[in-house]
Amino acid sequence: MSQLRFHHLLLLRNSRRPPSFPFSSSTKTTPLLSLFGSTPRSGTMAAYSTVAEAPRLLLRQLFEKESSTYTYLLADVGHPDKPAMLVDPVDKTVDRDLTLVKELGLKLIYALNTHVHADHVTGTGLIKGKMPGVKSVISKSSNAKADLLVEHGDNIYFGNLFLEVRATPGHTMGCVTYVTGDGSDQPHPRMAFTGDALLIRGCGRTDFQGGSSHQLYQSVHSQIFSLPKDTLLYPAHDYKGFTVTTVGEEMLYNPRLTKDEETFQSIMENLNLSYPKMMAVAVPANLACGLQDLNAKV
Numbered sequence: 001m002s003q004l005r006f007h008h009l010l011l012l013r014n015s016r017r018p019p020s021f022p023f024s025s026s027t028k029t030t031p032l033l034s035l036f037g038s039t040p041r042s043g044t045m046a047a048y049s050t051v052a053e054a055p056r057l058l059l060r061q062l063f064e065k066e067s068s069t070y071t072y073l074l075a076d077v078g079h080p081d082k083p084a085m086l087v088d089p090v091d092k093t094v095d096r097d098l099t100l101v102k103e104l105g106l107k108l109i110y111a112l113n114t115h116v117h118a119d120h121v122t123g124t125g126l127i128k129g130k131m132p133g134v135k136s137v138i139s140k141s142s143n144a145k146a147d148l149l150v151e152h153g154d155n156i157y158f159g160n161l162f163l164e165v166r167a168t169p170g171h172t173m174g175c176v177t178y179v180t181g182d183g184s185d186q187p188h189p190r191m192a193f194t195g196d197a198l199l200i201r202g203c204g205r206t207d208f209q210g211g212s213s214h215q216l217y218q219s220v221h222s223q224i225f226s227l228p229k230d231t232l233l234y235p236a237h238d239y240k241g242f243t244v245t246t247v248g249e250e251m252l253y254n255p256r257l258t259k260d261e262e263t264f265q266s267i268m269e270n271l272n273l274s275y276p277k278m279m280a281v282a283v284p285a286n287l288a289c290g291l292q293d294l295n296a297k298v
């Protein structure tokens with residue numbers, strides 16, 4: 001199998017840097033990791049330009065109604081292999097999602113999680129059981145298991161498209177936001193998959209799993225509100241029927257994150273929420289990125 005054919009599996013570090021993350025002093029500067037070697041992107045792009053169309057993003061927003069979770073299917077359908085990834089798959093809807101992948105003729109290569117969820121079990125383990133070639137992805141700072149542990153500034157390629165990893169802790173210590181690439185060959189406007197760091201007119205709670213209202217405020221302002229105002233924001237949940245928002249909209253209308261930090265912290269400290277029903281099952285399972293012995297849990 002040639003390296004060229006599988007260049008869509010490359011995961012590179014730092015070809016384009018997001019803003020520095022306020023809670024990390026990491027300064028990585030070179031490509032570090034690839035499943036099939038660390039071929040620089042510029043070389044593979046040049047080699048492919050004669051056989052592939054321009055990158056073309058397919059995006060599907062999928063919903064799991066018990067936990068009100070959104071799963072996102074992304075693919076580069078301009079690429080001959082139509083490489084695809086699922087962001088935040090849920091165990092209960094894996095069959096639906098994989099049927100859609102098949103019907104659309106996509107090649108699923110990654111199952112990503114934005115964080116260790118407390119309200120549902122990730123579908124990652126089930127997906128890997130059904131499609132062993134798929135690689136699981138989560139942040140290194142989540143302390144969860146996965147095939148690929150990503151860090152702030154990494155780029156995750158699928159075909160000639162990529163997602164940039166931005167550390168956005170605060171809801172949990174390991175939350176990341178995945179942002180479509182910056183560049184003329186990448187989707188415009190940009191899109192960000194925010195997990196629970198930013199919800200539409202809301203945000204994730206900060207009272208467990210290493211959460212911190214101070215960190216969440218800094219994360220959203222430095223890593224999400226710093227994106228262009230027309231950036232489309234896709235959260236991991238919605239409980240009111242919204243599907244998408246923009247940076248500009250949330251900077252104007254988010255009832256929590258438009259406040260000063262002190263007011264924000266006071267709001268977050270007084271939510272008085274009960275713990276999610278699924279938490280005792282979901283967190284241990286998701287720390288294993290859904291790869292736990294499923295039989296042992298039944």
Ligand SMILES: [Fe+2]
Nearest residue numbers: 117118196204
């Ligand atoms: Fe969450």
